Structures are given as C-alpha cells and as structure tokens.
Amino acid sequence: MQFSETSVRDIVSHFALPGTFKSFAPIGCGHINDTLCLTFSDDDGGEKRYILQRINTHVFTKPDQLMKNVVGVTGFLSRILRKNGSDPDRGTLTVFPTKDGALYHRTDAGDCWRVYNFVEDTYTLESIRDPQDFRASGEAFGQFQKLLADYPSDTLFETIPHFHDTASRFNDFRRAVEADTQGRAQAVQSEIGFVMRREADTHVLVDLLRAGELPLRVTHNDTKLNNILFDNKTKRGICVVDLDTVMPGLALYDFGDSIRFGASTAAEDEPDLDKVHFSLELYEAYTRGYLSAAGDSLTEKEIEYLPFSAKLMTLECGMRFLTDYLQGDVYFRTAYPDHNLVRCRTQFALVAQMEKQMPQMQAVTAAIAARIGKDV
Numbered sequence: 001m002q003f004s005e006t007s008v009r010d011i012v013s014h015f016a017l018p019g020t021f022k023s024f025a026p027i028g029c030g031h032i033n034d035t036l037c038l039t040f041s042d043d044d045g046g047e048k049r050y051i052l053q054r055i056n057t058h059v060f061t062k063p064d065q066l067m068k069n070v071v072g073v074t075g076f077l078s079r080i081l082r083k084n085g086s087d088p089d090r091g092t093l094t095v096f097p098t099k100d101g102a103l104y105h106r107t108d109a110g111d112c113w114r115v116y117n118f119v120e121d122t123y124t125l126e127s128i129r130d131p132q133d134f135r136a137s138g139e140a141f142g143q144f145q146k147l148l149a150d151y152p153s154d155t156l157f158e159t160i161p162h163f164h165d166t167a168s169r170f171n172d173f174r175r176a177v178e179a180d181t182q183g184r185a186q187a188v189q190s191e192i193g194f195v196m197r198r199e200a201d202t203h204v205l206v207d208l209l210r211a212g213e214l215p216l217r218v219t220h221n222d223t224k225l226n227n228i229l230f231d232n233k234t235k236r237g238i239c240v241v242d243l244d245t246v247m248p249g250l251a252l253y254d255f256g257d258s259i260r261f262g263a264s265t266a267a268e269d270e271p272d273l274d275k276v277h278f279s280l281e282l283y284e285a286y287t288r289g290y291l292s293a294a295g296d297s298l299t300e301k302e303i304e305y306l307p308f309s310a311k312l313m314t315l316e317c318g319m320r321f322l323t324d325y326l327q328g329d330v331y332f333r334t335a336y337p338d339h340n341l342v343r344c345r346t347q348f349a350l351v352a353q354m355e356k357q358m359p360q361m362q363a364v365t366a367a368i369a370a371r372i373g374k375d376v
C-alpha cells in the first residue's frame with residue numbers, strides 16, 4: 001500500500017508528538033496492518049523515530065476495544081519492567097495518543113491510525129539462520145507469557161473471537177469449500193483433501209480446554225518470529241510487538257505458532273517445496289529457550305502437547321491460507337494471485353514432515369522438560 005506524503009503529514013498532525021515531522025518509510029513484512037516508520041527532528045538537531053500504523057479494521061472491527069487491550073497490556077508490562085529495573089521504553093510498546101487524547105486517529109475515510117515508540121537499536125528477523133536466534137525468540141515469548149500470568153484476563157476484549165479455535169476454523173474452511181465463490185476448489189482438491197483427512201486433529205486442543213485439562217492463559221496468539229525486536233548488541237529478544245491478538249488462549253497456541261514459522265528452512269511463501277523442511281534442530285533450540293523462560297509455570301499436560309501444537313498451528317495456518325484463497329484473498333495481504341495457495345502448500349509440507357518426525361519431537365521435548373524437573 002502506497003501512502004502520499006500529504007496524507008501521512010495530515011495524519012501525523014493529529015498526534016501529540018514532539019519535534020518536527022521530516023519523513024516516513026514503510027517498514028516490516030506483516031500480513032495485516034500497514035506500518036510506517038516516521039522520522040522527526042528535535043530541537044537539538046537530533047532525530048527521533050516513531051511507528052505509525054494503520055489498523056486493519058476489516059480484520060479488527062472494534063478498534064476501540066483493540067486499543068484498550070493494547071494500552072492495558074503495555075501499561076501492565078511497563079510497570080513490571082520498571083519494578084525489575086528494566087527500561088520500559090525498550091521492553092514494551094508505548095502508545096502515543098492524539099492531541100485530543102484518543103488512542104488512535106480516525107480519518108474522514110474511516111482509516112484508523114495509531115502511533116508507537118520506535119524501539120531503536122533493534123532488528124527483526126524474517127527467517128532463522130542461527131539456532132541461537134531462535135532460542136532467544138523462545139526465551140522472549142516464554143518471558144512475555146510469564147510476565148502476563150497475573151494480567152486480569154477478564155478485562156481483555158476478544159479482538160478476534162475463536163481466533164485459534166481450530167475446530168471452528170475447520171468449519172469456516174468447509175463452508176468456503178462448499179460455497180466455492182471463486183470457482184477455485186476444483187483445482188485444489190489435493191490441498192482440500194489434506195485438510196479433510198485431518199479433521200480429528202482440529203478438535204484436540206479445544207476439547208482438552210473444554211474438559212479443563214489445559215489452562216486458559218493470557219497469550220499473544222501471533223508469535224511469528226518477526227513480532228520480536230532483537231537487541232543489536234546482546235542479540236536477545238527484548239520487545240514483543242504486534243499485540244492486537246493478545247487475548248485469553250492456550251500457551252500451546254503461542255508455542256506452536258512460533259515453531260510453524262521459525263522452524264522451517266524456507267520462507268512461509270517459498271514456491272519450491274523442495275526447499276521447505278521442518279528442522280528438528282531449530283525445534284530443539286526454540287523449545288530450550290521457551291521452556292527455560294516459561295517451563296516452570298507450564299503444566300505437564302501442556303508440555304506433553306507442545307510437539308502436537310506445532311503441527312496443529314501449522315495445519316491451522318495452512319487451512320486459513322487455503323480458506324482465504326477459496327474466498328478470493330480477502331484477509332491476508334497478497335502480492336500475486338496464487339500467493340495464499342503457495343503459502344498453504346508450504347504449511348502442509350511442514351505438517352507432513354512434522355507428522356513423520358513426531359516421535360523425535362516428543363523425545364527432544366521430554367529431554368528438555370526433564371532438565372527443568374517436568375516429567376512428560
């Protein structure tokens with residue numbers, strides 16, 4: 001999405017930001033929001049940067065509730081970080097309100113924009129080359145979950161109801177196949193069959209949750225590698241971003257979604273499936289990081305289901321890409337006509353490989369868990 005200098009300048013003018021607006025540039029590779037980096041000059045001739053982001057209101061239909069969640073969670077994290085002697089300006093996002101005190105600005109066209117602090121001297125990763133980085137991301141998401149353990153979850157709005165209810169996602173998928181509004185179903189019978197054969201999997205976690213065998217926690221729900229900012233110097237994951245889906249959920253959703261994206265040898269949209277491999281080494285690295293940070297707060301049942309959750313979250317994401325493809329690419333941002341189909345195929349390739357390597361994933365998980373005194 002291209003934005004003109006005039007329109008950005010106008011949006012920026014509604015926010016109470018010190019200094020003079022100089023320039024903007026798109027940043028990041030998210031599939032949902034539009035993110036710009038703003039550069040301001042301050043009175044001392046220095047520069048200050050901010051994040052200006054357009055909330056995707058097709059996906060997040062209640063921006064007021066969404067922003068209340070974000071301010072609640074970031075305020076809570078800030079207080080803990082400050083108490084622990086850490087810098088909240090680097091450890092979490094801060095919302096900059098508009099001149100009227102609102103948490104976002106709505107343009108005449110109905111677009112909703114918000115401003116965050118820009119966390120300097122950090123980088124994001126779109127893929128993993130060094131397992132150590134993935135271990136660091138496991139620590140960061142594990143720590144994030146632990147910090148939010150005492151967050152009053154009943155004050156959180158459900159920004160996307162049934163977000164990781166895979167059984168409900170399966171029903172959406174089946175309806176999209178039946179409706180076949182774009183006439184695309186015939187050509188993707190093999191992908192449709194891949195999902196249909198795994199319907200039973202889609203119920204497993206929601207059934208355990210309903211039966212009270214897995215605890216509901218405050219979770220991030222979108223634990224992609226590129227939703228962590230790593231410190232340039234220490235290489236540690238210091239700030240978790242993209243907080244729109246922080247909601248009550250399962251720890252397994254967060255663990256599984258991280259593995260889905262980061263433990264692959266190829267990009268989420270790699271068209272050459274020969275390059276797409278599930279890496280047990282990366283799985284192990286993340287599990288070490290995640291369990292070292294959050295392991296002592298997890299139940300043995302949660303740990304037991306970690307390997308399965310990786311497969312399930314990958315299946316769910318692939319199914320969502322396929323659903324969107326069948327519905328005419330109305331949800332995820334796409335760069336070319338078959339983009340969602342290409343993405344769905346990488347996810348299913350990973351699912352098939354995880355199924356083959358499930359015993360090894362279980363053994364690796366049990367060995368790491370044993371070291372923190374958990375027997376699974």
Ligand code: ADP
Nearest residue numbers: 028030031032033035117118119124226241242
């Ligand atoms: P989306 O919902 O579209 O995924 P994100 O909130 O994840 O959008 O932002 C997209 C990218 O912008 C991130 O992956 C990261 O690279 C960068 N980014 C987001 N927030 C910040 C921030 N506060 N400081 C520095 N970079 C950021």
Ligand code: GN1
Nearest residue numbers: 029030031032033222224242245317
């Ligand atoms: C979206 O916003 P982003 O790019 O971090 C999506 C996730 C998917 C992911 C697939 C709100 O995440 O659920 O797993 O794409 N976010 C939303 O890459 O739907």
Ligand code: MG
Nearest residue numbers: 030226227242
């Ligand atoms: Mg993101």
